[in-house]
Amino acid sequence: MPFEAEEIRIDLMCRIAEDGHWHGTLGLNVDAQALWRLGLHPDQPTSVVNGPSPPAWWHTAGERYASRHAVRRRHDGR
Template sequence: MPFGEPEIRVDLACAPGPDGHWRGWFDIRVDGDALRRVGLHPEQPTSKVDGPSPPAWWHAAADRNAR
């Protein structure tokens, strides 16, 4: 993964929804300097990447970790 342990923070919050079922959501925060390494930056005005895409192995690792 392109981000190290101190560069990314993931929090999970849970609460009951309007129907009484519990819901969960994630809050993901990445350090601005870490975003620059993958072609993004915090002040970027659009969603277009202004640098190279992460390598193919990174996408494959993300797919494996999502399962």
């Protein structure tokens, strides 16, 4: 993983919707310095990468995961 554990914060927000069912949403926050290191910070020129690229296995695992899991949008009724 290109991020350290202390550079990421995951928040779970739950509520009861109008239909009476519980709904949960995850909020993912990444430290700005971690984004800058990877060339992903919005204030940084996109053509400049300031750190090493993630290892090849990381990209491969992401592609494998994406091919196995269908993309679900929030509240799409499925």
